[in-house]
Amino acid sequence: MIYSFWIFDKHCNCIFEREWTLGSNTNNPNALSSGTINSKQNDEIGKLLYGMIFSLNSITQKLSTSISDNQINNNIRSISTGKFRIHTMQTATGLWFILITDFKQQNYSQVLHYIYSHIYIKHVVHNFLSPYDFALNPKEQRGQGVKKINNRHFINTLEAFLQSMLN
Amino acid sequence: MSKSRSSSLSTHAANLSSKTGANQSKFFKTFGDDIWKNKIEKVNAELFIMTYGVIVQQLCQDFNNDYMKINENLFSMGYNIGVRLIEDFLARTALPRCPNMIMTSEVITKVAFKVFLNITPVVDNWSSNKDTFSLILVENPLAEFVDLPHDAKKQLWYSNIICGVLKGALEMVQLDCDIGFVSDVLRGDASTEIRVKLNKILKDEIPLGED
Numbered sequence: 001m002i003y004s005f006w007i008f009d010k011h012c013n014c015i016f017e018r019e020w021t022l023g024s025n026t027n028n029p030n031a032l033s034s035g036t037i038n039s040k041q042n043d044e045i046g047k048l049l050y051g052m053i054f055s056l057n058s059i060t061q062k063l064s065t066s067i068s069d070n071q072i073n074n075n076i077r078s079i080s081t082g083k084f085r086i087h088t089m090q091t092a093t094g095l096w097f098i099l100i101t102d103f104k105q106q107n108y109s110q111v112l113h114y115i116y117s118h119i120y121i122k123h124v125v126h127n128f129l130s131p132y133d134f135a136l137n138p139k140e141q142r143g144q145g146v147k148k149i150n151n152r153h154f155i156n157t158l159e160a161f162l163q164s165m166l167n
Numbered sequence: 168m169s170k171s172r173s174s175s176l177s178t179h180a181a182n183l184s185s186k187t188g189a190n191q192s193k194f195f196k197t198f199g200d201d202i203w204k205n206k207i208e209k210v211n212a213e214l215f216i217m218t219y220g221v222i223v224q225q226l227c228q229d230f231n232n233d234y235m236k237i238n239e240n241l242f243s244m245g246y247n248i249g250v251r252l253i254e255d256f257l258a259r260t261a262l263p264r265c266p267n268m269i270m271t272s273e274v275i276t277k278v279a280f281k282v283f284l285n286i287t288p289v290v291d292n293w294s295s296n297k298d299t300f301s302l303i304l305v306e307n308p309l310a311e312f313v314d315l316p317h318d319a320k321k322q323l324w325y326s327n328i329i330c331g332v333l334k335g336a337l338e339m340v341q342l343d344c345d346i347g348f349v350s351d352v353l354r355g356d357a358s359t360e361i362r363v364k365l366n367k368i369l370k371d372e373i374p375l376g377e378d
Contacts, residue, residue, distance in 0.1 A: 012374040051374060091257050092264045093339045094371060117258035125254045132251050143374035 001102040002165050003084060005158075006049065007120070010094030011135040013145035014046040018159070020166055047143060053079075053088055053096065077109065087112060095120075111165070119161065123154035195273045198260075199281035206259055207282060212308065219309050223325060234322035241324070245331020253336040256282070264340055268365055271342065272300050275333070275363075284308055288361075301349070304359040315353050324348040330361060341369040 007016040057076050064074040079086040080103075087099045089112040097112045097120075124130055134140075134147040149155075223241070230236040256262075256279060265271040272290045280286050286308065292301040309326045324330075330346045337344050345364040350356035 011372055047374070051377065054374060054377065091254070092262065093253060093257060094341075095254075113258075113261065121255055121258050125251045128247075128251075132254070142372050 001104065002162055003100040003102070005100075005115075005162060006046065006096075006098040007149070008046075008050050008096040008098070009134055009145075011133075011141040011145055012050055012054070012143035013135060013140065013147070014050065015134050015145075015147065016149045017046060018162075020162075049086075049098065050096070050143065053086075053098070057090075078107075089113065089116065091116065115158065115161070119154065119157050123151055123157060124149060127151065127153075191270065192273055192277070195277035196287075199278040199287075202259055202278070202282050203285060212311075216308065216311055219328070220313070222328075232318065234319055238322070238324050238327045241327035242331040242334070245328035245333075246335040247331075248328070249332040249335020249337075250339050251335075252283070252332060253339045256336070268298055268300065271337075272302075272363075276302065279336075292360075292362075294364075298365040300363055302361040302363065304361065307352075307359055310351075310353055310359075313353055320354050324351060325353050326351070326359075333361070333363065338369070341371065343367050343369050 004019040087108040089097045226237045288302040343366045
């Protein structure tokens with residue numbers, strides 16, 4: 001079961017979000033087929049999520065320096081709570097791909113890597129008239145940007161891909 | 168909270184952290200060769216050479232053989248490719264950031280050049296503080312069949328797009344570098360050499376309020 005999916009760019013901005021939250025809109029037959037955006041009516045959630053991962057990641061970087069000099073590959077991979085698991089993948093360019101799921105499956109790193117290499121690369125990176133950097137000026141950096149990926153091909157392909165994992 | 172065990176995708180990244188010197192060099196060689204063989208769709212070489220040739224030719228026409236402007240334009244086209252190509256590269260390799268320029272030079276030559284152009288430039292002429300090095304292009308697929316006209320020989324860097332690609336790609340992994348040709352066999356020089364100089368490592372942004 002997948003609850004939500006997020007992408008953050010190197011400017012700490014959320015550039016994509018989709019939620020498949022059960023319960024809040026069970027009357028809507030389309031609730032499962034197409035993800036909702038920000039169903040909790042709280043745009044702080046994305047910022048809080050990023051903030052938590054950012055802080056945890058800085059802590060692990062500090063811990064790894066005390067263990068050895070090598071900081072390679074000591075990023076957060078997943079975080080678990082009593083109810084769900086947060087899977088994360090960071091690229092060397094500073095993008096974060098984040099998937100929130102239930103406990104059924106341990107490891108979603110293949111899924112995150114597939115989204116990056118087959119969906120994000122094709123529909124955003126190889127699409128030259130779409131921006132690759134969503135913050136146009138310093139006012140949109142450091143988590144203050146609001147621009148999102150609104151490319152139809154990207155959204156449709158991603159939703160179709162995640163669809164199979166919803167239940 | 169718990170951290171999950173390492174994934175198969177990034178095990179090579181973990182492997183690589185334990186390797187140094189010659190071992191690391193061998194590792195990247197095999198790694199790059201493997202990706203070239205198994206994960207890359209090949210294109211017709213002649214079509215590739217002609218596509219690049221026609222770009223340079225069109226620029227010569229547009230800028231009335233002002234070679235300085237042509238160099239600049241090739242560089243900026245390369246930059247626009249580089250900032251995107253780096254994501255493609257990372258998606259294929261899943262490599263983490265390099266801790267020093269020595270590893271950066273290994274990844275550029277044995278993995279990046281291998282994967283995208285099927286050549287492996289030689290790394291040479293390190294500065295004493297190990298932040299500047301040269302890439303010697305023994306082969307250059309862009310320049311095959313090319314013979315520069317006499318007036319272009321002193322000014323045109325025919326393959327300048329490569330410098331732009333490197334600039335854009337490195338900048339996206341927070342390495343601010345100066346990159347440029349210092350010699351080219353097309354100009355009658357003994358070798359084709361690109362100089363890469365690290366200016367500074369850019370800082371990752373942190374969310375407002377976290378500092």
